[in-house]
Amino acid sequence: MTVNSEKSLLNLVPEILHERVTRHWQDWVKACESIEQNPQQETDLTLLGKIWACSEFIPLTMIRHPQLWFDLIQGNFLNLSFTLEDYRQHLMLRLEENSAINDIALMKQLRLFRAQQMLRIAWRDLADSANTKETLCNLTDLAESLVDITLETLYQDQCEQLGVPFNSREEQQRLVILGMGKLGGYELNFSSDIDLIFCFEEEGEISGKRSLANSQFFIRLGQRFIKALNDVTADGFVFRVDMRLRPYGDSGPLVMSQAGLEQYYQTQGRDWERYAMIKARVIGGDRIEGEAVMDMLKPFIYRRYLDFGAFESIRDMKAMINAEILRKGNLNNIKLGSGGIREIEFIGQTFQLLRGGSDPDLQIRGILDVLKVLAEKEYLDSKESDSLTASYDFLRRLENRLQIYADAQTHLLPDGKEQQASMALAMGYESWQSLFDDCEKHRASVQASFVLLLNEQGSESENDAEQEKTEENSIRSIWLHQQDEDEVLAILENSGMANFKAVYNLLDQFKKSSQLNAMTATGRQRLDTLMPTLLVFLREQSNPEEVLKRLLGLLQSILRRSVYLSLLNEYPEALKQLITLFAASPWIAQLLSRYPVLLDELLDPRNLYQIPTALKLKQELDGLLLRVVDDEEQQIESLRKFKQAQVLKIAAMDVAGVLDVFEVSEQLSNVAEILLDKVMSLALDWMVAKHGQPTCVIDGEEYLPSMAVVAYGKMGGRELSYSSDLDLVFLHDSQGEQQQTNGERVLDNTSFFARMAQRVIHLLSLQTANGRLYEIDMRLRPDGNAGMLVSSVQAYDLYQHEKAWTWEHQALIRASILCSSEHLALEFGRIRRSILMRQRDNAALATDVVEMREKMRDALGTKHETGQFHLKQDAGGLVDIEFIAQYGVLSCASKYEQFTEYTATRKILMKLIECNLLNSDQAQCLYDAYREYRTCNHQRALQQLTSVVEIESVATLKDNVKEIWRVVFEKQSVV
CATH class of the missing domain: 1.20.120.1510 (Four Helix Bundle (Hemerythrin (Met), subunit A))
Structure with a gap:
């Protein structure tokens, strides 16, 4: 570099920055040598030195990607202001020339394009070739083109892979992307996040190789889109994507249908969301459907009347801004601090929220346009509007140049001498102090307008509210x-x-x-x-x-x-x-x-107290899992959150008296059954993906065997409580020849179903940050803990008829088959009826029942030694009532087949009148005691109390049950 060249380079550069600029020049020369280019080609060295002094981003980008710079020079692009269509054409040309045929290649080209265009925009801004408005519009158009073309590229690729999503009119559907905040208002910062909301027209299924809901298709598309723009790679990132403004924020679905969007904003939309929606516009995807979405949102954003209903919320937002400034200080923050950019935007958007519904002229996005209209309509004094406009231009120009310095999302005035010198030079000031003084004048002016805002409007309603x-x-x-x-x-x-x-x-x-x-x-x-x-x-x-x-x-x-x-x-x-x-x-x-x-x-509260049907529960769970397809960890967490939400609703209805104790148990059992069914389905899908479908050959014909769950105890009788375990047994119906899977990794069916059962138990009982679904008890399977985890239906049949004890037959009364094929359900029903209808010696049966009951009392009861009573285990308690019912079924079902139809104790009790085991008074007494005990147990569970109560509180119930127990079993001379 010659002396003259160095002099030209440093001509406008403050001395404190000479060393940095010189170092960048040396690195630039080396970078140009690597691609055989002249570092001074068509370059004004004086302007280059000045701009390098103002920004670290520009020289570092040039040095890292020198060819991007020379492409700008050769195309004379530094002297051109691009439109949205210009960006689109240049980006599409780059993608075509560089064969961006997969996500990785696409991400690379997007980042290089972003780097080149940000370099061009930053150069023009610091060279004063573009005013503030042009720079903001250029940044916005760049972002919109990248969003729209990235989405379209990924959409076409995904349609080829998965199929095309259609609506109910058999028309192809596309995603709609709403740009929020500064992106929506054509006011994007140099290093701003982009705030987006995704939606699509309506639910349905894609036309592809396999069934896939439209929502699932668009969720996958949205995830790929965010990754393409947001992920930091060796080439940097395109834009940080922020989705928190969508309905329900981070906890909501990534993509929502138009109907879901409308429902949310009609029923749950808050005033701060109205505030956020003012700048929203369609920036990607289906523009026609997008405008339909915006038309739908307009009544939510803008009330048709003079909207002082939002007055209190706006005052709260203003108070929040003040509180944040006071608490955090933010003295050097030109966006969030006192008199900053946010306060100017708040002034304009306050008028839009309050008056935009009655005055359509205020239904615009850009803050400068809003300030102009406010002055024209005399909502603001014209001098105040002009002052706010000038301050906005100054602060936004300063904000952009703070961010151009290192491509960092900052709004803080620098405290280092070098960067202060850079900012003074960038803003055209002789010194940092003079720049700082002007900045403070603008902020003081803005703060004065902000303080006056709302002081007069709505004061009467405010006074009423205060009273x-x-x-x-x-x-x-x-x-x-x-x-x-x-x-x-x-x-x-x-x-x-x-x-x-x-x-x-x-x-x-x-x-x-x-x-x-x-x-x-x-x-x-x-x-x-x-x-x-x-x-x-x-x-x-x-x-x-x-x-x-x-x-x-x-x-x-x-x-x-x-x-x-x-x-x-x-x-x-x-x-x-x-x-x-x-x-x-x-x-x-x-x-x-x-x-x-x-x-x-x-x-x-209306939803909280609405008793859901099993179908609605299933649909709700399916909807939750659609959001986390192919993410096992999130599937497990979704299952747990679903259970917790449903149990909370049931408990709330219990507390409010909406449900009685039996309805509570029914609802808890519904939730458990829905979860069991889903877990079985997930476990089967997981196993089939690894090993293929289990098959076998019976009498020369191929058969597809399956596995089912037999629920015992409270689950089988649909009498679950809040903390009940699940007593489960697994059965399969594989038999015959060639019992193995049909996948590449062949597995014999016995091992397949055993592993599937292990998977089910794992999903149900795994402890996570959100708890576990259920404790699982497998001790009721044939041969107990020593037995096989899964039994064939033939082995189960043999065990029940030849090896099972009386207490196991008692347990079979409260057993139901779930998640089953028709064949397995019929086989289990046949086995259960056969066992329960077996002709028995009633005296021997009674002896077995009484002996088992006495063992349980000795092990688990209180024996009334301390004046306390265990609602379940003590004599005269719940288990006595259950054993009477079970004895009645086993002793009478051979003559009364209808007794085998019931698994719930309460339903069996009234049936025992038919076989003369109980008279109507005894049956009603047991039924009432059973209900009272269960109710008390539920209430104590909600109070986190044990099942042990003061004996005086249940003395009459206890004595009545004990007396009926004595009468029933005295007939068999075992009491």
Whole structure:
């Protein structure tokens, strides 16, 4: 490099940056030599030096990819402002020329294209060849072209692989991508994330090699799309993709149908989502369907009337902004700090939310256009609008140049001397201090406008609201600790709060906890909004101290996930319902505290108390698993979350008296059966994928054998409780010749079904972060723990007829076959009827039953030694009633075949009148006792209490059952 060249290069560069620019030049010369190019080719060295001084991103990108730079030079692209169509043409040409035929190749070309175009945009911005508006539009158009073409490329490839998704009119469906935030408003930053929402027209199935739901197709497409843009590879990334603005956030489906989207925003959309949707627009996929989505969303975003209904929410958002600034400081943050970009956007979007429904001229996206309209319509003073516009231009230009410096998503003013010198040069200032002073003037002007916002509007409604919340505000003062202890105690006492001293102590401890100190400003603001309402509802409880203790356990588990606090703030009825449930059941409180995601189930009390059909349960579980196809870990977690959600609903209906004890058991059994069926299906799919389908040859014909589950005990009798184990036995119907699978890795059928059963047990009982589905007990299988894990139906038949004990035949009464083929179900039914209808010696039978019962009492009962009574195991308890019913079936079924139809104890009891084992009074007495015992057991389970009660509380029930037991078995002279 000659002396003149060096002088030209450093002509406009501050001395503090000379060494850095010179070092970059040396590296640039080497990079050009590697591709045999002249480093000074068609380059103004003075401009090059200045731009390199302003940005580390530009020289480092040139040095790493020198050919990208020379391609820009040769095409004269540094002097051109690209349109969206320009980007599309250049990107498609690059993909065609470089044969991007798979995801990896596609990702490489996308990253190189992004690097080249960002280099071009950054150069033009720092060379002052483009104003702020052009730079923002160029960045937005670049992102839109990359989104749209990437999606289309992946969509065509996936259609070839899996088939084409159709709607009900047999028309091809495509994904719709909504761009949110600055991407939607043509205001994208240089290093911004892109906020997206995916949706598709309607559910259905693809036309392909195998059945696949449209939702599943588009979820896979969305996952591939995000990976293509978001993943960091050796070539960098394209854009960070943020999907958190979609319905339900991270917990929601990645892709949602239009109907699902509409349902969500009509029933659950919040004001902050209206705020976010103002800038939304279609940026990828099916533009026609996308516009239909936007038309559907418009009534949600913009109310038809002057919308002061959103006034309180906007005030809360403004308060949140202020609280965050005060808490975090953000003095150097030109976006989030006082007088920053966010405040300008908030001013414009506040008017849009309040008046956009009645004034369509405000239904626009760009903030500068909004400010212009606000001035024209005199919603804002024209001088204030001009001031905000100038400040916005300045701050956005500065924000972009902060990000161009190192391609980093930052909004912080630099504190290092070198970067300060770079920013002053980039913004055209002689010194950093003069730039900083101008920046502060703009921020002060913006802050003044922000402070004035909402001061006048809606003041009357605000005053009314304040009058209605007088009592709540006094309790708010308790939470905010504005009074001394005596004053707080007086307020609590006057409000009617029981145990008010204990309540005060709990609140005081909670407020001083380290967890609260570690909260974000947003989270703390949401907690400060929640606590007063919670305290108002708490006054209605008879034992507020215990209820508050449980509630604080939940709050401590969700403080770092403040979205839950926000949800409870937005749904006060859900909060009230939550407090009712926590008061009724520490078990529910513990469940929700451990798994806060279940709070979503409380948001709609109508849904919470709606008894689901088995079909609806199945559809809901299928829908959950569609989101996690091919991800075993997530499938297991989805199964557990489904169970927890359903058990919570059942417990809530139990507490509210919507279900009686038998209906509770029926619903718990429905949930277990649905889960068993799904787990069996997953286990079978897993085994078949590895070994093929099990087959056998019977009498010269091929047969496809299967495996089924026999549920014993409470599951078999559909009498599950909240914490019941599942007593299971596995049967298969493979027999004959060539009993093996038809896959590449051949396995004999016995081993196939044994491994499948192991897989089922694994899926059911595996302990994960979300708990386990069920404890599994296999001791009732033939030969108990020493027996085979899975029995053939022939071996099971032989065992039951020749080796089973009386107690095993008793157990068979409460056995049901589940997840079964028709053949296995018929065979099991035949075996069960044959055993139960066997002609027996009733005296010997009675002796066996009584002896077994006595052994159980001795091992498990309390023997009433301490004035206590075990609801199940003591004499006169639940098991006595079950044994009477079982004795009745085994002794009478040979003459009364209908006795074999029932597995539930309560249904058997009334049938025993027909065989004269019981008279109607005895049967009714046992039925009532059975119901009362079961009800008490359920209630105690919800209270996390054992089955042992004070004997006086059940003395009459116990004595009645004992007397009937004596009468029944005295006839056989065994009592």
